Amino acid sequence: MIRAIIFDMDGTLVQYPEPPFYSSWDALGRVLGDKRWYKVRDKYLKRIEKEKCEEVYNAWFYEQVSLLKGLAVDKAISALLPPPYTEGVKEFCSLLPKDVITGILTTGLGLVADYISEELGFNFYVANELEVKDGKFTGKGYVRLGLFDKLSVLMALLRRYHITPEETCFVGDNTNDLPIFDVVGLPVGFNPKSPAVTNKIKERKGIIIHHWYELHKFIFTK
Numbered sequence: 001m002i003r004a005i006i007f008d009m010d011g012t013l014v015q016y017p018e019p020p021f022y023s024s025w026d027a028l029g030r031v032l033g034d035k036r037w038y039k040v041r042d043k044y045l046k047r048i049e050k051e052k053c054e055e056v057y058n059a060w061f062y063e064q065v066s067l068l069k070g071l072a073v074d075k076a077i078s079a080l081l082p083p084p085y086t087e088g089v090k091e092f093c094s095l096l097p098k099d100v101i102t103g104i105l106t107t108g109l110g111l112v113a114d115y116i117s118e119e120l121g122f123n124f125y126v127a128n129e130l131e132v133k134d135g136k137f138t139g140k141g142y143v144r145l146g147l148f149d150k151l152s153v154l155m156a157l158l159r160r161y162h163i164t165p166e167e168t169c170f171v172g173d174n175t176n177d178l179p180i181f182d183v184v185g186l187p188v189g190f191n192p193k194s195p196a197v198t199n200k201i202k203e204r205k206g207i208i209i210h211h212w213y214e215l216h217k218f219i220f221t222k
Helices: 024-032 036-051 054-066 073-080 089-094 110-120 150-161 175-181 195-203 212-220
Strands: 004-007 101-109 124-133 136-142 168-172 186-190 207-209
Touching (some): 024 036, 073 136, 101 150, 110 124, 124 150, 150 175, 175 186, 186 195, 195 207, 207 212
């Protein structure tokens, strides 16, 4: 029995037009219009692939966020919201039983996760935040969820709601979701971005989906 459905955000609930991650972060970089944004990203991506440690992710976060200093929040919001939902996700969420706990775990932008949670009626979200003062970004931010922290944060949340991992469905798309896929009762890959995700889902006897109606049929019409 599934009592909680937890979602990754960027690339899963929403897809911004910027490849390869279709993320709120890179959509924000487009608004900023500073080529250094992508240079910083690419520099740290290479290090992340080799070192796979939270210190590298934190350095990436703070260096990239510093580039936002002085950018008007309204300008960012007009480009980010309403978010570009993946096809069918709003309908899927509207059909979920009221007693199913729903939430977002993302290293994406808190302002987007907050909007989604409010609109879709989720119980919680955990995302990374940007500091704002006088209507502008200050160039500072707060890592609420590290790139490799998803599993520990998920387990703490499940304990709060008295739900076991076996009673949980997690929907994600990329390799930083792999530790969660290893423990939840129903791991779901939404348009996986990596063969490692596809292989892990198959190993755990989860499901790969390309449209949200497939998941609703699988969970609730057996």
